[in-house]
Amino acid sequence: MIRKYLGALSFAILAVASLAAGALTATAEPRVTIKYAHCCPADHTYGVYAHQLAERVAANSNGEIVIEVLDGGVMGSEQAAAQKVQLGTVQMSGITANNVAQLAPSLNVLVLPYLNGSPDDLTGEGGLLRAGAYRDELNKRVLGESGSIRVVGGYTNSFRSLFSKDQCIDSIDDLQGMKIRAPKNPVMTAMWESWGVSTYPIAWGETFGAIATGVVDGFDSPTDVILNMGFHEHIKYITEATYLPLAAVVIMNEPFFQSLSEEDQAVILLSAAEVDVSHAEFVASNGERVHKALTEDHGVTFCELQDAEVWAEKAQGAWPQLFELVGGGEDWVNMTVKYRDTGAF
Known part of the structure; x- marks a missing residue:
């Protein structure tokens, strides 16, 4: 509409x-x-x-x-x-x-x-x-x-992708034991916790150093960040997921x-x-340009989730506990979903 x-x-x-x-x-x-x-x-x-x-x-x-x-x-x-x-x-x-x-x-x-x-x-x-x-x-x-x-x-900047230094993230099991940087936001923290991950709330400006020195193993952000901000020096695996468009x-x-x-x-x-x-x-x-440059010029491997439905089920299952973190609570969430689907409140 x-x-x-x-x-x-x-x-x-x-x-x-x-x-x-x-x-x-x-x-x-x-x-x-x-x-x-x-x-x-x-x-x-x-x-x-x-x-x-x-x-x-x-x-x-x-x-x-x-x-x-x-x-x-x-x-x-x-x-x-x-x-x-x-x-x-x-x-x-x-x-x-x-x-x-x-x-x-x-x-x-x-x-x-x-x-x-x-x-x-x-x-x-x-x-x-x-x-x-x-x-x-x-x-x-x-x-x-x-x-x-x-x-x-x-x-927006398309979806947030998952980035790793050392391995493809193909399934939710691959996250276990990884040190993941994530923004200091309670909703996003709860999302990661639903996947069994305790995150490191490192400021964005400190993320490059944290990756370079091994303080963390990976993080998520839109894919072009890896190309435009030089992270390809350390990030070699990208999983383009669909859980959250930025x-x-x-x-x-x-x-x-x-x-x-x-x-x-x-x-x-x-x-x-x-x-x-x-x-x-x-x-x-912009996405096609970024994908080509990362693979052809910087040797980055793109990975694919094999159990995307598990990620969705666990994350959406956490919604009820997140309502209290959203201003307006469940009512505002429901208003948003209705508007997204119908174009009206």
């Missing part, structure tokens, strides 16, 4: 059209500067989104609004960056949903294993992270829980957003909506 964003986005389109109609051919001097922090290099999927957004905001504002992209995690871990947005130290950021959930537990619904069957459930037409009724409701909850964080966009949210400090004029707010919302679409197209086309 095609769902249109009829609220702020409709106003955004009209407002930006009005700005464009009256704009001079010369680019205006920057009037508003927004600092946007994210975890990764500029050519990583997160960086691609950030720089696409900077380009669209500049174009839609005739150069009057500038997004200054802070690549490479210079503002600290994702959790630290989320806190900086909450405080207003940084105005904007693109952060993995589980790392914002510490401040807004309703986002933990996006971390439930096997809730979404594909990245399209998040960023395809009518997806949970596309501008529309669901994201409006999500934003309302995030604002209420965090006090000062607004969701203005969303993206969900990331573009967040903005609410007091800063409200300090902008309605026209400037409209530019931000429209630009994010445009990039939500263009970035999803980029992610869809």
Whole structure:
């Protein structure tokens, strides 16, 4: 079902059209500067989104609004960056949903294993992270829980894959005894525990060193991380699983957003909506390039789960104990599932 964003986005389109109609051919001097922090290099999927957004905001504002992209995690871990947005130290950021959930537990619904069957459930037409009724409701909850964080966009980086230094992970039995790094998120921790694994909650910025030195044997993340961030030096086995498509949210400090004029707010919302679409197209086309480079240039082996149904059964069996970790509890989970399936609450 095609769902249109009829609220702020409709106003955004009209407002930006009005700005464009009256704009001079010369680019205006920057009037508003927004600092946007994210975890990764500029050519990583997160960086691609950030720089696409900077380009669209500049174009839609005739150069009057500038997004200054802070690549490479210079503002600290994702959790630290989320806190900086909450405080207003940084105005904007693109952060993995589980790392914002510490401040807004309703986002933990996006971390439930096997809730979404594909990245399209998040960023395809009518997806949970596309501008529309669901994201409006999500934003309302995030604002209420965090006090000062607004969701203005969303993206994904396909599914999280399993990475190992020394062996293929073909079955759930292969996990036993492995030292696995995982994000410090209670929902994700419970998922791993359902598979019989005690994880190491190592910060993302410390993961490369932990893999290199043998502190951990493996971790999970989208596949392109291995190529774009040099992990192929140590990771030689990848299992592309389907338990969790990575969900990331573009967040903005609410007091800063409200300090902008309605026209400037409209530019931000429209630009994010445009990039939500263009970035999803980029992610869809990026997988084949990454797979080819890893196998042909870096000798990485891709493995296949032989008992995927066991993983799903165990992880989904843990859902009832996870409801209390999700802001809004079971009701919010059920609302999310209904919207995913029907396009309505």
